[in-house]
Amino acid sequence: MLPYSAWFRPILHISGGISMTDRQQLIVNNVDTVKQLILDAERWIWAHPQTGYTEWQAHDYLAEKYEALGYTLVKAGNIPGFYTDVETGKPGPKVAIFGELDALDIANHPESVNGMTHCCGHNAQSAALLGIAAALKQPHALDGLCGSIRLVVVPAEEMIQLAFREELRQKGIIKYNGGKTEFMYRGLLDGVDMAMMVHGMTKGSSVNEDGDTDLDFQALLGMNGCIAKNIRYKGKSAHAGGAPHMGVNAEYAAMLGLQACNDLRETFQEKDTIRFHPILMGANCAVNIIPDEMKIESYVRGKSLEAIKRENIKVNRALTGAALSMGAGVELSDRPGYAPEYHDPTFMKLAEDCCVALCGRKKVVFDYNGWSTGSSDFGDVTCVMPGVQINAGGAVGTLHGIDFQITDPNRMCVNAAKVQLFLVDALLSNNAVTAKEIIANYKPQYPSIKAYLDAIDVLTLDKDAVRYDEKGNAIVDFQN
Numbered sequence: 001m002l003p004y005s006a007w008f009r010p011i012l013h014i015s016g017g018i019s020m021t022d023r024q025q026l027i028v029n030n031v032d033t034v035k036q037l038i039l040d041a042e043r044w045i046w047a048h049p050q051t052g053y054t055e056w057q058a059h060d061y062l063a064e065k066y067e068a069l070g071y072t073l074v075k076a077g078n079i080p081g082f083y084t085d086v087e088t089g090k091p092g093p094k095v096a097i098f099g100e101l102d103a104l105d106i107a108n109h110p111e112s113v114n115g116m117t118h119c120c121g122h123n124a125q126s127a128a129l130l131g132i133a134a135a136l137k138q139p140h141a142l143d144g145l146c147g148s149i150r151l152v153v154v155p156a157e158e159m160i161q162l163a164f165r166e167e168l169r170q171k172g173i174i175k176y177n178g179g180k181t182e183f184m185y186r187g188l189l190d191g192v193d194m195a196m197m198v199h200g201m202t203k204g205s206s207v208n209e210d211g212d213t214d215l216d217f218q219a220l221l222g223m224n225g226c227i228a229k230n231i232r233y234k235g236k237s238a239h240a241g242g243a244p245h246m247g248v249n250a251e252y253a254a255m256l257g258l259q260a261c262n263d264l265r266e267t268f269q270e271k272d273t274i275r276f277h278p279i280l281m282g283a284n285c286a287v288n289i290i291p292d293e294m295k296i297e298s299y300v301r302g303k304s305l306e307a308i309k310r311e312n313i314k315v316n317r318a319l320t321g322a323a324l325s326m327g328a329g330v331e332l333s334d335r336p337g338y339a340p341e342y343h344d345p346t347f348m349k350l351a352e353d354c355c356v357a358l359c360g361r362k363k364v365v366f367d368y369n370g371w372s373t374g375s376s377d378f379g380d381v382t383c384v385m386p387g388v389q390i391n392a393g394g395a396v397g398t399l400h401g402i403d404f405q406i407t408d409p410n411r412m413c414v415n416a417a418k419v420q421l422f423l424v425d426a427l428l429s430n431n432a433v434t435a436k437e438i439i440a441n442y443k444p445q446y447p448s449i450k451a452y453l454d455a456i457d458v459l460t461l462d463k464d465a466v467r468y469d470e471k472g473n474a475i476v477d478f479q480n
Helices: 022-033 035-046 056-068 122-135 162-170 179-185 250-263 305-326 345-359 378-382 409-428 430-441 449-457
Strands: 013-015 018-020 082-087 094-100 148-154 194-202 217-234 293-302 329-338 364-375 387-396 461-464 466-468 474-476
Touching: 018 022, 018 345, 022 035, 022 122, 022 345, 022 409, 035 056, 035 122, 035 409, 056 082, 056 122, 056 148, 094 122, 094 409, 122 148, 122 194, 122 409, 148 179, 162 217, 162 293, 162 329, 179 378, 179 449, 194 345, 194 378, 194 409, 194 430, 217 250, 217 305, 217 345, 217 378, 250 293, 250 305, 293 305, 293 364, 305 329, 305 466, 305 474, 329 466, 345 364, 345 387, 345 409, 345 430, 378 387, 387 409, 409 430
Parallel strands: 094 148, 094 194, 194 387, 217 364
Antiparallel strands: 013 018, 082 148, 217 293, 217 329, 217 387, 329 461, 466 474
């Protein structure tokens, strides 16, 4: 593969020790021309947060902006989100760029709206993607490129509100919890050959060799996948003071179940990076009533689908055993979550070169062995095509925390737009020789989107895991 700098005229633009080609300088100028559009969008979406599959305000705002730029949109229909294709007029690969719409439930954030906040920075992604769309309308933006660029505005990356998403699934509105997975199922990523996105990060997320923790860009090799779990313990209500012996306490059964799962943690092997982090959804009764129901939402995360499936069986066994010990019942509902996310190293290296060209060597850290124990539905995408997800600085506090704030949208949004356009340019210039090489050498885990979806569908589980006969003997069934 040719080095990126070899595709253009010699480097002419040097500022602050950072060197760019003529072509990169054109991209910088094009993005700077639409900078205010990006910054306005970041603030507007921040002020209008909505959680997954309900993000209609941001959807409508962005759809209006894209259409004003002259784009024709292919909308998802009964869920938020859309895509538009930017055609170069020459045959070649199709590169997708994602921007996520959804916020989080975090009512204690000082800027929460209706209990929701963009404290994972997805508003910045959508703003940057809008800037990319606008910059691609500027003069000479597509000069020398082939193939096409699919700009994808996608809902529901955060795997939250599992009961609500199950309701949507039961109604036939969605099949999958994750927005990208649902887009794959709906055919909205058909024809895409490779994908990229930029997520926000906070100061302190990584460190360079000089000890600087306020970086511009960072990336790791990948991150965990997960199974999503709805757990419902079933007891029997009774007077908590006068006749507790007449009841079966579902809350106690749930507490025992979580303790049993906690006692499994030493059996999880470090190489599998397993995570289990349940949340009790609360008892729906008065304090003087034995709770007859306790719901739990959780994931089982891990570095491979094989490890996730193996450890999830142990978790389900522990949850079931706790119900049996209390004479309670438990319903287990498992759904496909996200696949582990693997970034193609060659694609990563190209992305790193683009980040360094924009911001300089010391403000960029790419760890080719680094692994995150978080999860993203971008992992589903990387199961069938080469992809890379970069993290952009410009925020402080804690991701998913009440102290999260975007303090420098120029870095998180404007620079994100520039570096993704650098990367698109590197991929699709010179007859897309680099993109074609990455695609040809990539070994996807699944040969097609359909093959991938078929594989994760077997993770679906619905079990009434403990059933009693008239004598109180139990039949236990907690796995497919």
